[in-house]
Amino acid sequence: MIPIEAVxxxxxxxxxxxxxxxxxxxxxxxxxxxxxxxLNGVNIILAGLGRHLNSPRGSIFALFVIINAVSEAAVGFxxxxxxxxxxxxxxxxxxxxxxx
Amino acid sequence: MFALIPLFPLLGAxxxxxxxxxxxxxxxxxxxxxxxxxxxxxxxxxxxxxxxRSAEPVLVKTLFTWVPASPIRTAGGTTVPFALxxxxxxxxxxxxxxxxVTGVGLLIHIYSVGYMSxxxxxxxxxxxxxxxxxxxxxxxxxxxxxxxxxxxEGVGLCSYLLIGFWFTKDSAADAGKKAFxxxxxxxxGFLLGTGLLLFALGTIDIAGITAAAEGGMLAKGTATAxxxxxxxxxxxxSAQIPLYTWxxxxxxxxxxxxxxxxxxTMVTAGVYMVARLHALFSLSGTAMTVVALTGAFxxxxxxxxxxxxxxxKRVLAYSTISQIGYMFIGLGVGAYAAGIFHLVTHAFFKSLxxxxxxSVIHALSGEQDMRRMGGLRRRIPRTYFVFLVGALAxxxxxxxxxxxxxxxxxxxxxxxxxxxVWGLGLAGSAMTAFYMxxxxxxxxxxxxxxxxxxxxxxxxxxxxxxxxxxxLALLAVVGxxxxxxxxxxxxxxxxxxxxxxxxxxxxxLAAGTEIxxxxxxxxxxxxxxxxxWTIYVRRKxxxxxxxxxxxxxxxxxxxxxxxxxxxxxxxFVGGVLVAARVADWIDRRVIDGLVDGAAALARGVSRLxxxxxxxxxxxxxxxxxxxxxxxxxxxxxxxxxxxxNYALAVVLGAALVITLVIVVx
Numbered sequence: 001m002i003p004i005e006a007v008x009x010x011x012x013x014x015x016x017x018x019x020x021x022x023x024x025x026x027x028x029x030x031x032x033x034x035x036x037x038x039l040n041g042v043n044i045i046l047a048g049l050g051r052h053l054n055s056p057r058g059s060i061f062a063l064f065v066i067i068n069a070v071s072e073a074a075v076g077f078x079x080x081x082x083x084x085x086x087x088x089x090x091x092x093x094x095x096x097x098x099x100x
Numbered sequence: 101m102f103a104l105i106p107l108f109p110l111l112g113a114x115x116x117x118x119x120x121x122x123x124x125x126x127x128x129x130x131x132x133x134x135x136x137x138x139x140x141x142x143x144x145x146x147x148x149x150x151x152x153r154s155a156e157p158v159l160v161k162t163l164f165t166w167v168p169a170s171p172i173r174t175a176g177g178t179t180v181p182f183a184l185x186x187x188x189x190x191x192x193x194x195x196x197x198x199x200x201v202t203g204v205g206l207l208i209h210i211y212s213v214g215y216m217s218x219x220x221x222x223x224x225x226x227x228x229x230x231x232x233x234x235x236x237x238x239x240x241x242x243x244x245x246x247x248x249x250x251x252x253e254g255v256g257l258c259s260y261l262l263i264g265f266w267f268t269k270d271s272a273a274d275a276g277k278k279a280f281x282x283x284x285x286x287x288x289g290f291l292l293g294t295g296l297l298l299f300a301l302g303t304i305d306i307a308g309i310t311a312a313a314e315g316g317m318l319a320k321g322t323a324t325a326x327x328x329x330x331x332x333x334x335x336x337x338s339a340q341i342p343l344y345t346w347x348x349x350x351x352x353x354x355x356x357x358x359x360x361x362x363x364x365t366m367v368t369a370g371v372y373m374v375a376r377l378h379a380l381f382s383l384s385g386t387a388m389t390v391v392a393l394t395g396a397f398x399x400x401x402x403x404x405x406x407x408x409x410x411x412x413k414r415v416l417a418y419s420t421i422s423q424i425g426y427m428f429i430g431l432g433v434g435a436y437a438a439g440i441f442h443l444v445t446h447a448f449f450k451s452l453x454x455x456x457x458x459s460v461i462h463a464l465s466g467e468q469d470m471r472r473m474g475g476l477r478r479r480i481p482r483t484y485f486v487f488l489v490g491a492l493a494x495x496x497x498x499x500x501x502x503x504x505x506x507x508x509x510x511x512x513x514x515x516x517x518x519x520x521v522w523g524l525g526l527a528g529s530a531m532t533a534f535y536m537x538x539x540x541x542x543x544x545x546x547x548x549x550x551x552x553x554x555x556x557x558x559x560x561x562x563x564x565x566x567x568x569x570x571x572l573a574l575l576a577v578v579g580x581x582x583x584x585x586x587x588x589x590x591x592x593x594x595x596x597x598x599x600x601x602x603x604x605x606x607x608x609l610a611a612g613t614e615i616x617x618x619x620x621x622x623x624x625x626x627x628x629x630x631x632x633w634t635i636y637v638r639r640k641x642x643x644x645x646x647x648x649x650x651x652x653x654x655x656x657x658x659x660x661x662x663x664x665x666x667x668x669x670x671x672f673v674g675g676v677l678v679a680a681r682v683a684d685w686i687d688r689r690v691i692d693g694l695v696d697g698a699a700a701l702a703r704g705v706s707r708l709x710x711x712x713x714x715x716x717x718x719x720x721x722x723x724x725x726x727x728x729x730x731x732x733x734x735x736x737x738x739x740x741x742x743x744x745n746y747a748l749a750v751v752l753g754a755a756l757v758i759t760l761v762i763v764v765x
Contacts, residue, residue: 019751023744023748023751026744031743092742095741095743
């Protein structure tokens with residue numbers, strides 16, 4: 001039986017790696033991948049807590065998040081593809097038209 | 101029955117004016133108009149016969165109630181009910197007037213069929229003529245002053261329309277306006293007089309006024325004022341001093357119009373009106389004196405102008421003014437029946453003279469100047485004959501109609517004791533004979549002074565014109581016998597017939613005096629005719645020319661009508677012009693100044709308003725914009741446009757929220 005603290009700690013580590021990836025990387029593809037890490041970190045904690053509390057709710061909630069993540073990845077990569085065709089670049093530094 | 105009399109001319113005018121003017125042939129137009137006049141005359145005769153048989157001296161026919169009875173306060177402070185009917189009143193005076201209007205009117209209608217046959221406005225002419233007949237009949241039949249006024253204005257309007265019948269001619273259009281405007285002055289007096297009677301008595305019915313005047317309910321001063329105001333109306337309509345100037349100019353109208361309106365009927369409306377209100381006039385000695393003196397002065401004054409006129413119709417116009425003066429002499433000395441008698445005989449012989457003059461003008465292709473006539477006696481003998489009859493009648497040849505009526509007036513004037521009026525009347529009578537025979541001698545005697553071309557067209561008038569002339573000539577001869585005085589074996593039937601409407605008039609003259617007066621006026625006329633013959637036939641006008649040269653200033657003054665037209669133009673027209681100029685000055689300087697000042701004030705205020713608008717309002721609006729710009733230029737720094745910056749903000753925000761939640765909970 002894996003202790004619950006280890007599961008939560010692992011989830012937080014994955015989440016933090018994802019957060020760092022989103023904040024520091026400038027490649028859109030990497031940023032999207034880091035976004036998946038964020039979500040999956042949360043999923044680990046949800047599933048682990050569900051197991052710990054002996055309830056199926058955590059796993060069900062994790063499934064919802066996975067479905068959301070799939071949709072998000074589909075739309076997100078389509079946008080990235082469209083952006084690449086337009087700019088020939090994945091760099092977010094050139095993506096500053098919304099600058100005030 | 102008598103209410104039908106005015107109906108026919110109205111129908112005739114409506115048919116000819118609305119339908120005939122476009123779709124009728126000349127023949128149909130003439131038949132309609134003459135038929136209407138004829139039916140009206142027949143109705144007048146029938147009504148007259150009815151009146152002779154009737155026991156009632158006054159018949160009244162109410163068509164409808166005009167003003168329903170309503171209380172009004174009169175001058176005396178009492179409140180009386182005032183009602184007004186559109187009503188006709190038929191008595192002996194109205195009978196005489198309707199017979200004259202429709203009878204002479206019928207003859208003139210027939211004459212016009214021939215006289216106007218070449219005119220393009222044929223239907224229009226007859227529509228006007230019928231309308232005039234209608235208006236005149238309403239005037240003489242009106243049972244109160246309001247209905248009378250309808251007719252009074254109606255004849256004025258028709259007079260205007262017919263004087264200006266040839267309106268493309270400036271002089272005719274001007275003459276029409278002059279007649280109308282001059283008459284307005286008189287009409288104003290008529291209206292004021294009516295209003296004064298209404299205020300004083302609360303009624304304007306002829307019967308009511310007569311009853312009040314005879315019953316002593318009218319103060320003498322009020323009666324004088326009302327009578328003088330009404331008489332002002334009469335001087336306008338009947339062309340007396342001071343409102344006579346329009347009548348000579350009215351001769352611009354077609355000759356039948358001059359005969360019907362400006363000799364026989366309309367111009368005698370004033371005489372009729374005074375006779376109609378005799379009870380009112382008799383109350384005021386002042387008014388009576390004014391009437392008599394106005395008549396006497398006009399009679400002589402107009403006659404002097406007849407001496408020097410060269411236009412055949414204008415001589416007759418001045419003669420008309422002068423003869424109406426005689427009628428007013430009769431009225432002014434209380435001999436109302438004598439005045440009306442002269443009105444009737446004058447209608448016969450003056451319309452005869454006008455129509456005969458029209459026949460002369462027609463024969464000479466429109467020539468009216470007597471200096472280009474002469475010798476027509478042999479060329480148009482029938483016209484000459486009827487003209488001579490008319491001239492003898494107006495001059496007072498014993499046995500003809502003018503003799504009886506004029507001498508009755510002169511006798512009444514003498515009997516009244518006002519020798520000034522009588523003397524003026526006698527002088528006027530001699531002058532009348534002189535200018536009438538001057539006209540005859542210039543026109544029909546002497547050498548022919550017209551051009552050869554005119555002589556080629558010269559022709560006697562057709563029967564349709566000559567027959568009415570001959571009928572009128574007959575009337576001018578025998579018309580006087582209805583009033584044959586006692587002294588000559590008659591019964592003065594005319595005066596007795598009128599007694600029911602104009603009151604009895606007794607003249608207190610010895611038979612010898614009366615004969616002597618007649619002899620005097622006949623002698624005066626005879627001398628005048630002989631003088632005219634001497635001057636214009638035997639000496640071929642030489643003395644007249646010498647006289648004119650010797651007294652050139654006098655001659656010119658008379659020939660220019662005593663400069664009265666010029667004086668009126670200077671005083672009244674000029675006065676109006678000065679008033680207009682003053683009003684113009686006030687308009688430009690004062691009123692325009694006020695308007696301009698208001699505009700300048702508005703401009704100044706708006707300039708201030710601009711300052712406020714630009715400085716304060718716009719400043720506020722722009723200031724708001726500028727503040728926003730400054731604020732947003734600071735805030736825009738936050739929007740880097742880099743995704744990771746936004747992501748960091750989200751994370752920091754989330755961390756803040758979580759920290760807060762943990763700390764607070």
